[in-house]
Amino acid sequence: MMLIKAGNESACVGREPSKMVNLKAAFCPLMGAVAMAAGLVVAIPAYAQPKGSAVVAVPALSQNTDPTATVSTADYMIHEALYDGLLNLTEKGKVAALAESWVISPDGKQIDFKLRKNVKFHNGDPFTAEDVKFTFERIIGPDSTHSYRRGFIDPIDRIEVVEPHTVRFVLKQPWPAFFTTARFALTHIVPKKYYEQVGAKAFKEKPVGTGALKLADMKAGEWTKFEANTDYWGAKAKTQFVTQRLVAEPFTRYAMLEKGEADIAAGISGALLEKVRSNKDLKVILSPYSGTSGLLFNKTDLPQFADKRVRLAVAHAINREAIAKNITGGVCEPASSMLTPGTFGFLEGLPQVSYDLNKAKALLKEAGVQPGTKVPFVYHTQSFAALPGAPQVLEAIAGNLEAAGLVVERKSFDTDAWLSMMRTNKAPGIYYTPVGTPDDAGELLNSYFTANAGWTTRSIAVPEYDAIYKQQQVTADLEARKKLLQKFAKLESENFEMVPLFWCATPYAVNSKRVKDWKPALGSGNYLSLATIELNQ
Amino acid sequence: MQALLTMLLLSVIVFGLSRLSGDPVNLMAPMEASAEDIERIRASLGLDKPLIVQYWYFVTNALQGDFGRSIKWDRSAAEMLIERFPATLWLSLASMLLGLALALPVGIYSAVKRDTWFDSAGKIVALLGQSMPTFWFGILLILFFSLWFGLLPTSGYGLDEHIILPTVTLGLFVAAAIMRVTRSAMLDALEADYVRTARAKGVPEWRVIMVHALKNGAIPILTITALQAATILRGAVVTETVFAWPGVGKIAIDAVYGRDFPLVQASVLFMGVIFLVVNFVVDMLYVLLDPRISYIKR
Numbered sequence: 001m002m003l004i005k006a007g008n009e010s011a012c013v014g015r016e017p018s019k020m021v022n023l024k025a026a027f028c029p030l031m032g033a034v035a036m037a038a039g040l041v042v043a044i045p046a047y048a049q050p051k052g053s054a055v056v057a058v059p060a061l062s063q064n065t066d067p068t069a070t071v072s073t074a075d076y077m078i079h080e081a082l083y084d085g086l087l088n089l090t091e092k093g094k095v096a097a098l099a100e101s102w103v104i105s106p107d108g109k110q111i112d113f114k115l116r117k118n119v120k121f122h123n124g125d126p127f128t129a130e131d132v133k134f135t136f137e138r139i140i141g142p143d144s145t146h147s148y149r150r151g152f153i154d155p156i157d158r159i160e161v162v163e164p165h166t167v168r169f170v171l172k173q174p175w176p177a178f179f180t181t182a183r184f185a186l187t188h189i190v191p192k193k194y195y196e197q198v199g200a201k202a203f204k205e206k207p208v209g210t211g212a213l214k215l216a217d218m219k220a221g222e223w224t225k226f227e228a229n230t231d232y233w234g235a236k237a238k239t240q241f242v243t244q245r246l247v248a249e250p251f252t253r254y255a256m257l258e259k260g261e262a263d264i265a266a267g268i269s270g271a272l273l274e275k276v277r278s279n280k281d282l283k284v285i286l287s288p289y290s291g292t293s294g295l296l297f298n299k300t301d302l303p304q305f306a307d308k309r310v311r312l313a314v315a316h317a318i319n320r321e322a323i324a325k326n327i328t329g330g331v332c333e334p335a336s337s338m339l340t341p342g343t344f345g346f347l348e349g350l351p352q353v354s355y356d357l358n359k360a361k362a363l364l365k366e367a368g369v370q371p372g373t374k375v376p377f378v379y380h381t382q383s384f385a386a387l388p389g390a391p392q393v394l395e396a397i398a399g400n401l402e403a404a405g406l407v408v409e410r411k412s413f414d415t416d417a418w419l420s421m422m423r424t425n426k427a428p429g430i431y432y433t434p435v436g437t438p439d440d441a442g443e444l445l446n447s448y449f450t451a452n453a454g455w456t457t458r459s460i461a462v463p464e465y466d467a468i469y470k471q472q473q474v475t476a477d478l479e480a481r482k483k484l485l486q487k488f489a490k491l492e493s494e495n496f497e498m499v500p501l502f503w504c505a506t507p508y509a510v511n512s513k514r515v516k517d518w519k520p521a522l523g524s525g526n527y528l529s530l531a532t533i534e535l536n537q
Numbered sequence: 538m539q540a541l542l543t544m545l546l547l548s549v550i551v552f553g554l555s556r557l558s559g560d561p562v563n564l565m566a567p568m569e570a571s572a573e574d575i576e577r578i579r580a581s582l583g584l585d586k587p588l589i590v591q592y593w594y595f596v597t598n599a600l601q602g603d604f605g606r607s608i609k610w611d612r613s614a615a616e617m618l619i620e621r622f623p624a625t626l627w628l629s630l631a632s633m634l635l636g637l638a639l640a641l642p643v644g645i646y647s648a649v650k651r652d653t654w655f656d657s658a659g660k661i662v663a664l665l666g667q668s669m670p671t672f673w674f675g676i677l678l679i680l681f682f683s684l685w686f687g688l689l690p691t692s693g694y695g696l697d698e699h700i701i702l703p704t705v706t707l708g709l710f711v712a713a714a715i716m717r718v719t720r721s722a723m724l725d726a727l728e729a730d731y732v733r734t735a736r737a738k739g740v741p742e743w744r745v746i747m748v749h750a751l752k753n754g755a756i757p758i759l760t761i762t763a764l765q766a767a768t769i770l771r772g773a774v775v776t777e778t779v780f781a782w783p784g785v786g787k788i789a790i791d792a793v794y795g796r797d798f799p800l801v802q803a804s805v806l807f808m809g810v811i812f813l814v815v816n817f818v819v820d821m822l823y824v825l826l827d828p829r830i831s832y833i834k835r
Binding site for chain 2 (some may be wrong): 063064072146150178204219220243248249251252256258269418420423
């Protein structure tokens, strides 16, 4: 067995006995970051009392406070403030949090987590291994309403409390994705005693976690107010109160920001983003690689698209550069792959498909697709975080396809209609699919590229992808797993089952006169790291 | 009786329309959800039952004051609406008062000074007021008064000045319609025989206008004002969203987007009741204004 200890440099440079689980290559930078953070905390002798009150204007608000009953990824917007996971997501990526270190058995089927001591929940109860066991058991339990519970149920056999501060995950199969996928590693821990005492319903109204912020107050559908947890074990919140306020109209969010009524505004895009950039008191902070999107093809509808050349023609026809610059306002960049540089398994150096209309036309001709061929094209009337300004972006792409000689039949859907279409595998012609939080290529394979993947409406059937998916699922060695995933990335860059469109960041507009510092987490628009907001005094 | 029938019909329409528009489970369940998962969520919300059964539950519960729980916010829908009603009521009343305060004097004076520059200016303002979308007008007000002049807060609720911009947005919109009707009602009245008689009797001109003509022109003005009450409720949906005003309209539109059926049903019925009450009050006012109108069979 090998021990990975947070903050311990020697674990990173020590000898590496063969056949051992090689976690360190992936986690040493992460551990270093923890060590640095710990050093910083020590370096500041007196802890400054949190001051001021910050307002974050958001276009959508989640007030589902129970992490064991997560409905959608938007719930992390509130969970990340109130709770900690075994790992936390910061601006540097995933770092050890409630787990100080962990040991993975050679066969990968057992993980022992050493838990942080002297951590207290907001109500004063101490945090122990029982709480971890309770949280995960609620997620995999028979009454679980956790939306992503399938991903936990499949690998977890049982969870044991070894010591008050050691918890053991006994697995049915190795679970390497645990550490690389946000929705597993960051699972937020709830207090067993309090939860059982008050019940699920009361817990939702008065949630208690270990997080840097605690719930001060909330009004359903309006706002959520957090207060600094002055007993926090880690870097304490610098602002006393942080309020997330639901403001549906983008211009109003912008106006609040400019007037100083809000300190941070989320969901600002297009022309408003330009206004932010041209205002010297405001700035844009990007949370990079928080989403990507690609185009898919219904090969039953359009048998021509089973031909790789036709898909490549589509890739050549799209002027990603211009769209990224002019429509998304630089929030997105052209993607060379569905994996982003922030994705575990990313393969560097894959070429970008050039914008080349002549080549697109030539490829279409070669594949026997006549100019004037009709293709249904799915429009989305609302935007996903993974593709800001989706309606305008898709219109531009439709225009590109028309320039290549195809006749585009536009079909509009709102999110609800789009989802039911995707669920029933009825997406016609060419359609796009967004990828939120693309942090692990294994998960990407699972959700998008295997024969049974929901998000691609089962339009991709490449036996090799399914084989890679199955193999990487049980490959505990991180390097070996990464190689497998990179193999997939390489294959897909030749197959073009999905034409990659953009890597997008989540843009936040910040009033820099009021906000001194703020570090939103890397790779997810739902992890705002509210506790890191520091206001000018 | 009629009111009850209206409410029943409204409940059928809102129930049917919200079901036609989609399914909250689609938005709630993750893409990975299997068919059983989706069925399970549907069952937990009672959406797996036949529509007629769902409707029966909805009506019988609603009669007992239970409008179900909001799917998105997991709170009693009725409670959420009651909590938000004061904000909407306050905004509606202020807008209506502002609307009347602008529309009546301008409308009356336009009629008196027919075809003068004042009348033309009034017509242009009324046309602008009617054709400008409240949504856009609200944004313009924020731009001018909050950002450029820095006089008023952009949005929100709680301080006295928060109500000014939303009130102006809605108030000007209703003022335009009332102004137009007031002008034409007054024109008709001013040409009537009794006005000529009053003038011939030597009644002072202000009395002719404000008493003889206005009282007779009041019925159409009252009717349009009542209709504008509906416009205010409709406009509140948009205005409350722009100004983040925590009223019934804002929660209704969020509910529609989220396919939050119980909340959509409750808020539409709630607005329906308000509208019926306004209509009832107006019907009673008719009797006061015009003794020829009576609802009691002799």
